[in-house]
Every structure is written in structure tokens, then in C-alpha cells.
Amino acid sequence: MTVTTASPRTGAPTRGGGGGAGGRVAQKNKQDVAQLEEHPVPLRRITALFRPYRWRLAVVCGLIVATSSVGLASPFLVKHLIDDAIPHQNVGLLLALVGAMLAITVVSQLLGVLQTWMSTQIGQQVMHDLRTRLFGHLQRMPVGFFTRTRSGEVQSRATNDINAMQSVVTDSATSIASNVTTAVGTAIAMGLLSWRLSLLSLVVLPPAIWLTRRVAHQRRAIQSKAQRTLADMQTQIEESLSINGVILAKTLGSGPTLSRRFAESSRVLTGLELQSQLAGRWRMGTMAIIFAAIPALIYLAAGLPATGGGMSIGTLVAFVALQSQLFRPLMGVLNVGAQIVTSKALFSRIFEYLDLPVEIDDPADPVELQHDSVRGEVRLDHVGVTYPDADRPALDDIDLTVPAGSTVAIVGATGSGKSTLAGLVSRLQDPTTGAVRIDGHDLRDLRLTDVAELVGVVSQESYLLHASVADNLRYARPDATDEEIVAAARAAQVHDLISALPDGYDTLVGSRGYRFSGGEKQRIALARTILRNPQILVLDEATSALDNATERAVQRAIDAASHGRTTITIAHRLTTVRGADRIVVLDRGRIVEQGTHEQLLLRGGRYADLWQSQLDPQAA
Structure with missing residues (x-):
């Protein structure tokens, strides 16, 4: 199926349908040529993938030549059968020639099976190497890459393009070699006959x-x-x-x-x-x-x-047999150009992703932190974030300290930079200027796995895998015991709900399993985060999509989970953060106010306006 894809950097369409009715190669391969023009692939880069298997490739090439050569012997045997063995009733020669014909067939098939096995094995190993490299590289891409790239594009390259390349590597490459060998050998044999x-x-x-x-x-x-x-x-x-x-x-x-x-x-x-x-x-x-x-x-x-x-009858029959074998491999040789363009385009699409820079990566010399010794102080040290082509910074000179064990709420209108700030604390992105620090350590000096262990995130969209409830929870900590899973569920106030399911913690959930409500999914997501036991908890609009009754239930679970942890709450509904130790108000990427709920109301500034607009929408 022809699929219009998008550039991984811009999200804009880069290829469309190709081919005019004229049927020219450039038109037929319009998509592939456009891909190669945008992201050319040197042939040496493709051959480098096969370098670890070069000796086995040499054996495969030898088998291809041997198979083609053995197949060309049959017409010459037919010639001697017709010209010598049959007219002269030479039984010995007749049996030898017939036996040789049968032997050629057996040997050709055996060589073909061996060649197919070896070429397929090499091709699958190359695809395995490439597939795992691509998956690992995409895992290191920033969240912005996935928001810029069209839905399904990443999956298409990681599955459809890789699957198509398997055919190229295991079938097309050997077919080209076989066709070239057969065509050249057949032409030479025809010239020798007549x-x-x-x-x-x-x-x-x-x-x-x-x-x-x-x-x-x-x-x-x-x-x-x-x-x-x-x-x-x-x-x-x-x-x-x-x-x-x-x-x-x-x-x-x-x-x-x-x-x-x-x-x-x-x-x-x-x-x-x-x-x-x-x-x-x-x-x-x-x-x-x-x-x-x-x-x-x-x-x-x-x-x-x-x-x-x-010319003898035997020579004529042998020549016609050879000539009938020439057309198919010759057509294959003439189509090599189109196959090479298609093959290189497939590699180009994969290499295009592999060449994307890793914007957020582990440092060369990471700071070693002991999980139990981390207090959980978070400091945004004059942080600024500017997105490409943006008319203003998303965050501008944010200077904020969240003491260990305290609760700070970040509020503001849509587009004020709240979620960008949350992404900085969990290092889903890095600041353009300034630094985000935990206990004085710049996040860029820590391993990504250490940051993920220290900072737990519960977002508005709670994603559940198609697996059991226990497996969904254990996704945060694969080595967690059943007792720890139950403890985390109790802390998120969702244990009773799970226990009441038909299969309890073994109940299948996700896209084709038991469907939880929004509030139930949020509490399971919270339990999953609690199981990881982070010192810092980031709640990014965790209750904004819930009705009031469900929100109160989830909020109780959040309050219990936040106890003893540094908690940063990104909120749209101000009623959920009125009890925070401090409320920080953002407007157009800058801190305009901060204080407790009561202090901000008395001040009568931006927060008071937001509070009044939510109490009385008509006054907004």
C-alpha cells in the first residue's frame, strides 16, 4: 500500500503518490527518488550492515554461481542425447546422460535449498540488528519528536519498512545475483553452440x-x-x-x-x-x-x-532450450535499476530515523546518586524554554525552589507554560537556558534512569497496557512482589476496586480488556507511580478530565500518596490546589504571583481573577 508519510523533523508530508501513465522509471519511483533526494544513502553504509556476515555472504555468492552453472549443463546433455546416444543406440552413454540429468536436478535443488537457508539467515540477522537499533534509538527520542510526527508514521517505519526490507535483503539481492549469473552464463553457452x-x-x-x-x-x-x-x-x-x-x-x-x-x-x-x-x-x-x-x-x-x-538437431534443441531460459533472467537484470532505487529508499527511511540526533541523553560522566539519600528539593534556576519558530518563550526566567517534602501548585491559563514546566522536572525536555536541579544536581548530569526513579509523573491521560492489572502495575517495577503491588494499590485507594473484579489483579485490561472509568484509570496510574516510590511526584493535570465526584476520590488518593514526597501539581481546577503549601501563578511563561491560597486571594491579582472566573464563569 502506498502511504504518504511525514518528515520526522517537521511533521510535513514528504512523499506522495507517484507514477504517470507514461510509465517512466522516474515517475514510477517518484516516492523513492524523493526519499533518496531528501536523505541520500551511500552504498557503503548499506554494505556495512553485512560486514559481520561477509564470509557467509561469499559462500552464498558461490552457491548462486554453482546453481546457475549446473543448470546450464542440461541443454548440452540433451544435445548429446539427441545427436549421439539415441541415433547410435549407445545404451551406456544414454544411461550416463540420463543419470547426469537427474543428478543435475538433485544437485540444483540441494544447492538452492542451502542458498535459501543461508541467505535468509543472513537477511534475518541483519534485519534483527537494524530493528533493535531502530527501536532503541526511537526510545531515546524526545517527546517532541512523537508529537511532531504523524500518528502511525513511527510504527509504519519500524514494522512495514523493516518487513519490506526483509524481502529486499533475502530475496531481491539473491535474485539480482542469480539473474546476472544466469543471463551471462546462458549468453555464453548460446554463443558456444551457434x-x-x-x-x-x-x-x-x-x-x-x-x-x-x-x-x-x-x-x-x-x-x-x-x-x-x-x-x-x-x-x-x-x-x-x-x-x-x-x-x-x-x-x-x-x-x-x-x-x-x-x-x-x-x-x-x-x-x-x-x-x-x-x-x-x-x-x-x-x-x-x-x-x-x-x-x-x-x-x-x-x-x-x-x-x-x-547444425545438428541436438544443437538446435539445446540452443532453443537455452534461449527460452534467457528471457526471464534478462528481464530481471534490466529491472535491477528499479529494484536498487526501491531498496535504497527503504534503507533511507530507516537511516533517516537512526540519524536523528538524541537531544536528551545520559551524560558522559554521570553523577552517582543513592536513592535513599535524596531529599527531593527541586530548583528551577533561571529556566527558559523557547520552541523553534515560536514568537515568544514558553518559559522565561523561571526562578523557583520547591523545598523537599513540600507541595507546590503551578496554575495559570491555557498556554501559560504549566505543562512545559512539568516536562522539565521529569526531564522529558531540557531547558533552553538555565538549569533544573534536584538536591543541587543538574538533571543533565544524572542518568535518565535515575531521573525516572526519582521523579514520578501522573498525567491527565492514563495509559494502560493490554495486560493484567498486576502486569500494568509491575510495569513500573518489574521485580515488585505481590505484597508491594497490593500496598501501592491501597495507597492509591484502588485495592478494593481491583479485588472486586472477576479475576482480581489478574483481570485483563487495556484496549481489548476490562474498561475502567477515567477516575479508576487515574488511581491505577497513581498506584503504578507509587510502586516506583519516587521522592518527587509531578501531577500534570491529573484530575482535570474528571467529574467532581470522581475528582474528589482521586484527589484523596493523591493527597495520601503525596505525604512525605515533594509534590508539584499542575492544575487547571483551582479547587484541587487550595491546600498546597505554595501556589505559583504563571502567565505567558513568567511567574507573576506566588503564595498560599489565602494570600493570593487577598492580593486580588491574577490568581484571584482565575478563582473568581471558575466560581462564576459569567464573570470571566
């Missing part, structure tokens, strides 16, 4: 090959259009038949319009599929004509005194 008939074949083949390739290119152009139409249909199905799409269509009454649009796409696809099949039928017809015409012309030339030269 140079006159070889010249005739060379004269006839070029126009026949040109005609066949033109039909093939036309079919590819039609198939490219059909693939784009099919992709559009699949997008319509995904968007229109998802739960959100269905609700949107029903509430807007757009169902008939969607049906008409889908019917039109289906009609276009039907016409394209018909054209594709007819083009294929013309191609098959052209091939049949070629296969029938060339042997006929060879028989004619062999029968004429001027061109036959007294």
Missing part, C-alpha cells in the same frame, strides 16, 4: 523486451493509482467507523455525505483494478507472442542454408 543464432536472438530480443517493459510500467502506474485510492478508502474507514468518527457523523448528520464519498472512491478503485487486470492480460499476451515467435524464427534460421550451417 554464434549465428545468438546474433538472431540478440536482434529480436531488444524490441520484444522494450514492448514488455512498457506494458509492465503502465500496469505499475495503474497499480500505484489504485494503491493511493485504496489508502484513501482505508483512511475513510478508519476515520468514519471509529467510535469518535461515528459520533461526529451522527451529531452532524454527515452520514449520507460520507457514504457518497466512499462510494465514489470504491467506483474509482473498481475501474483501476479493471485497467490493471487488462494491462496484465496484455502483458501475458505479449510474453506469449515473444516466447512463440523467437523459437519459430530460430527454427527458420536453422533450416536455411545461409544461416543454419549444417
